[in-house]
Amino acid sequence: MKVSLNWLKDYLEITESPDDVSDRLTALGLEASYVSTGKTFTDVVLGYVINCGPHENADKLSVCKIDIGDGNHYTIVCGAPNVKADIYVPIAKVGASLQNGSFKIKQAKLRGVESSGMICSGKELEINDDHSGIMILDTDAKLGTPIEDFLEFNDDVIFELDLTPNRGDCLSHLGVARELAINNNLSIPNRKIDFNESKVTNDSDYKISIKDSEACPRYCARLIKGVKVAASPDWLVQRLKSIGQASINNIVDAANYVLMDTGHPMHTFDFDKVSNHEINVRYAKNGEKFKTLDDKERELKDFHLLICDSEKPIALAGIMGGANSEITSDTTDILIESAYFSPTVVRKGAKSLDLSTEASRRFERDTDINGLIPALNQLSALIVEIAGGEIVEGFIDEYPLKKEPFKIDFSLKNCESLLGLSISNEQIEEIFSSLQITFEKDTNLYKCTIPTFRNDLEREVDLFEEVARVIGYDNIPPAHNFSGSYSSFVQDDQKLDSLLRSHLSSNSFHEHFSNSLQSQKDVEKFSKAEAVIIKNPLSQDMEFVRNSIIPGLLKAADYNAKRQEKGFKLFEIGAVHNQSKKSDTGSKEKFQLGLLWYGKEQSHWRTYEQRDIFSCKGEISNLLVSVGIDSISFKLGDQLGYANAMKVYSGKTQIGTLGSLDLAIIKEYGLKISPLFCEISLQTLREIWINRKINYRAPISYPSVVRDIALQVDNKVSAESLLKTIRVEGGTNLVDIKLFDVYQSDEVGDNNKSLAFSLRFQSESGTLTDSEVDDDVEKVLNSLKETHGTTQR
Amino acid sequence: MSITDQIQKVRSEFSSDLEKLSSDNSVLDKIRIKYLGRKGLVSALFVHMGTVSNEERPKMGQALNALKKDIESEIDAAISSSSDSKNQKLLDVDYTLPGDPINRGSIHPLTLVMEEIKSIFNRLGFSIAYGPEIDSDFYNFEALNIPKHHPARDMQDTFYITDNILLRTHTSDTQIHFMENNNPPVRIIAPGRVYRNEDVSVRSYCLFHQIEGLYVDKKVTFAELKGTLDYFARELFGQNVKTRFRPSYFPFTEPSAEMDVSCIFCKGGGCGICKKTGWLEILGCGMVDPEVYKSVDYDPQKWSGFAFGMGIERMAMLKYGVQDIRLFYSGDVRFLRQF
C-alpha cells in the first residue's frame, strides 16, 4: 500500500522527518519504507529558441541558438522533432544535473557541432512521461528563471507499507492518519463535504432489494444525473499518480480517489444500463456466466454474490463491475453503490476466480459499515465538482442486518499479567481514547466499545495487543530470569541423527540437503511405494514428494561430477513419503539415511584409497558400531534400482541396503561412473539405538595366546560360514578371530581358495597352557573339516 | 630340507639382514616385507605345513608361530632403536612429504545453524519435538486460528495434496500435535522442513527449514518472551547485538511481534544487507492466542505462553554471508567443504 505524505497532511499536521514518520509507523506495526519524490534536477532555466536549423551531418538533429537572458547566445544541438524557433523551453545548462544526479550536462561536440547544454523533455525532468519531444513552456517568467520557480513540483514522500492482513483499516490515507494521530494525541477531523441535492423527478426512481442479508447487510446508493465524462483535473491526476494509480476518466478517478482516501470501495453504474432501475443483490446460480469489466467471461458458482438489475447481473459484488453497465464516454447518469459485503463471501468468490482487486482486498479484510454514507457523500460531491451534473435528492440505505460495534470487557489486571508490566488507570484510559475506544468503568473492568473501523478488535486479548502497541513493544522491559517445569522435558526421538552426522562428517562424507519435490521419473526408480502427488505443483519436475533418498543424492553426484570432482562421499538424512490408506493424511513418513560413494579421491604418494563394496561394507559397519549398533551382517538380496545389492542387518532386523545401482539408471542421471550406495531406515535404526546396551566386561588380566591357521577350501564356502564355525567351536576362551588373508593361486587350484585366520585365546580364570589352546584349535580344525571340507595348509 | 631346518635357515638369514640394518636403516620396511609380507618367507613356510605329518603338525605350527612372533618383535625393536638417534630418520626420508590423506567431510550449514539454535534453547530447558511434513489443513491452519477463507492464508502459498491435506507451510503445526498429546507445561522447539509454493530464485526456494518454539506454563508474560528471545539473539549473533520488537500479525499469537536484531554487518549504521535500516528481521513471535488453546483443550484462563518461529536458511545466509539460497540444496561439494 502506497501512502502520500502530502495526502496525509489533509488530515493532520506532520512536522517530523520522513525517517521518523517511517519509524513510528513501523513501531506501530505498519512496516514502512519511503521514497522522496519531487524535483530531481538542478540548473534548469527558462530559455528562448532564437533560431533553429538543420545539422549538416545528421538528418535528425537540429542546431539551435538559445537565449537564457544572461547576454550570451548558446548553441545547442537538439534531437527533438518538435523543436522550432520562437518557443520557450527548459534549458539544462552546462553543469546541470538531472534525475537525482544520475546524469550531468557537459560541454559536448555532437557530430562536429559544439553544444552548450540541453533542451529537456518532460520525461528528462521527470515532470511527466512525455518523451515524444521537448517541453514547450507557456510562461511570462523572465528568461533564465529556474523553472521550478514557475512550474509546480510535487514534492512529496511516498511511504510503502507492508500491511498485515488484520489491518484492513489502514488500506487508506484516513486509516494511516488515524494511526499517526495515536501518539500525538491528535484527533482526525472529518472531511468537510459540501454538496447540494436537486429535486429531479423525471426518471429518477430506483429501488434496491437484498436477497441475502448475511452476505450483504447494508447497501446504500445515490444517483447523479447529467455528468460529463472527461479527463480528470490535474490535482486529481497528480494525487493518483503519486501513489502509482493511473488516471482513467473523471468518474473512475473520483471513485478511486475516495477509495484510497477512506478505504471504502464503491462502484459506479451507468444508470441507463440498469434495466428497470432495479438493484437486486443475490447469489449466482451454479454455472451462471458473467463478463466482468476486464472483458473476461467468468463462470460462477452458487457462492458468488451478484449485483443484478431486473434482467441480468451487472456486477460481481465487492470484486469487479460488469462490462454491461460500465461508465463510458456517453454516460450521463450515474448510480453510485456504497455497500458492505461479508468478508468471507468476497474472499471466497475472489479466490475461486483468482481475481484480486483493490475492492476485494478491502472487503476481504473487512470494511467500516458506518463509513458507507460519508464515503458515498464524498464521492457524490467530488463527481459533481469535477464532472458536473446534479445529485438527485435523497439516497437509499437498505440496512437489513444491523451490525453493532464490538463490546469488550477489559481487565487491567489480566492485561498487566500477560504483558508483565504495570500500567496505571490514567495511562490505560489515555490509550483507549487515542484509539477512539469509548469505555465505561465498572469496578475492575473497563466495558469498551470498539469503533466500527477496527474490525480486528473482537476479544480482550486483542486489546492487550493494542495496549502493548501504543505503549510501544520496546518500552516493555524484558524479563531477567526464567524458570521452567521439570515435567516439560520430553525425549528427543531424533537424537541418534546428530551422532550419525558427526561420525560421517569426520569420515569424509559431506552432508547434502536435496529438494524433496521430484519428478515422476525420480519416484519410479527406487521404490515401489506409490509417491504422494501434489495437486498444484510448481512444475512437472516437482510434482511428487520423494519416496526414496537416492535420486536427490544422484543429482548431487551428477552436479559435482560435471564440475570436475573426481571423488567424493555424500550423505543425506531426510524424510521420504509414500501413499498410505491407513493414515489420516493418506501418506506415511519415514526417515532415511542415504550414503553415496563416488569415484576415488586423488591419489597420494603413499597410498591410494581403496574403494569397492568391501571398503563400503567396512565403513557401514564402522558407522553402525560407532553409534552403538552391533551384530551387523550382510546378505545378498534384490532391490529395485540396484544391479548388485546386499541387505544390511543388525541381528535379525533388516536396516538397509548396500550396493551398486543399475547402470541404465545411472546413465539417465547423467553419470558415467556408477556410485556405490547405501540406504538405511532411520526409523528402524532409531528404535534399535534407543534400546542399545553396552555389555561391559572387565579386561582380562591374564595373557592371551594367538594361533594362526591357514585353510584351503572350496570357493563356494563363504568366509562367513567358516567364521561362524570357528566362533562356535572355539569355546569360551576364543575371544577374537581375524581373517587376515585370502588368496587364490595355481598352488591351491582353480576351485579352491586359501584363507588364513588369527585366533586369540584368553581366559578369565588363568593363563592358558599350550595344550589347552591346542585342544581348542584342534576342535575347530576338525569341525571345519567335517562341516566345510577344509584342509589345513 | 625339513621344515625345522627351513625355520632355522630363515632365522639366521633374518639375523644377518637385521645386522646390516645398522649401516643402512632405510631397509627396515623391505625386511618386513621379505619375511612377513603376504608372499614373504614366513608365509611360505605356513603354506608348506600341508606336507607335514599329522603328528608333527602341532609342534611345527608352534615353532612357526614362534618364528613369526620373534621376527615381528625384533623388527619393532629395531624401529624404536633407530628412531633413538634424534630425528635422524625423519631427515633421511624428507619429513616435508605430506601426511596421509584423511579427508574431512562436512556437516551441512543448515544443520550447523539448526544445532546451534537447538543448543541455545536446550540450555533454557526446551526439549525437541517433531511434526510431519505432510499434514492436514486442520493442524497447519484451522487449529492455529487460520480458518478457510481468511486473508492470512495469503501469507503462505501452499502445496496441496488434496483439499484437506497439504505440505506444511510452517513448523507451527508441531505446536498443535504436541499440545494434543501432552499436558501443560510445555517447553519445546520443533525443527523441520516446510514448503511454500513460490518460484525458485536467489532469495526463495520451494522448501526451507524452520525452528518453532513453544512455551506454555502458568503466568508466562510478554516480558519473558522478550527476555528469552533477546538472550537467544545475543547467544547466536554475539553479546553486542541489540534487539527490537515491533507489532506484527500472526493468527495464532496475540499480541504478535517481529523481532529484529541490530545489523551484524554494519553494526546498525545502515548497509545494503539491512536495506539501510540498521536492523535485520530475524523471527516472528507472540503470546499464544487463546483460540489455539481452545483447539487443543488447554484452559486459556489457567495457562499462558509464547511461541516463536524462524527460518534457518535466513539465519545461515546472514551468518555465513551466503547470497544464493539455492546453494544449500545443490550438493556442491565446493560449497559444502567450507563448513
Ligand SMILES: [Zn+2]
Ligand atoms: Zn546493515
